[in-house]
Amino acid sequence: MASPDTGRAVTLSRQLADAHQQLRHRLAQLRANLHDEPAPTLGTHCLAFCSALTTHHRGEDAGLFTELLAERPDLTGTVAKLVEDHTMIAAILARVAELAGSATSPTADPTRIGRELDGLTAILESHFAYEERALRTALDAGVPDTGCSGRVLHFDDAG
Secondary structure, three states: OOOOOOOOOOOHHHHHHHHHHHHHHHHHHHHHOOOOOOHHHHHHHHHHHHHHHHHHHHHHHHHHHHHHHHHOHHHHHHHHHHHHHHHHHHHHHHHHHHHHHOOOOOOOOHHHHHHHHHHHHHHHHHHHHHHHHHHHHHHHOOOOOOOOHHHHHOOHHHO
16 A cells, blocks of 8 residues: 555555665674774774664654554554564664774774674564564554654665
């Protein structure tokens, strides 16, 4: 169903899945290049990824989920679980950002960043799959987009 608010020709759930796929790809690239990049570049790429994911989740929490719950209050428990996940993921991102910020230090250890990214990868895979499955039908029913999708679906400037 196309959204009358944005002229969207692709379902919102498909766009959300595509955004998640972009984030998965960025994280996989980051992990693959972890030991090959110079420390300043590694730090920059880690921080850019953290920013993109944070923007995505804040856009969901402050926009998309609000719009969704206005149409589907029966999803309150599901959305609460997703927001709880976002809080846990934000804590991991803070650790990644802290490690990335000290990437140029003589004692910097890319392996520590790698371990955080490994854990983040596992959690995100579960989170994204659950979110896509739990919200697909509701999103495709035509949740109004009053501009909330911008931060959720587009993060090109964030890395």
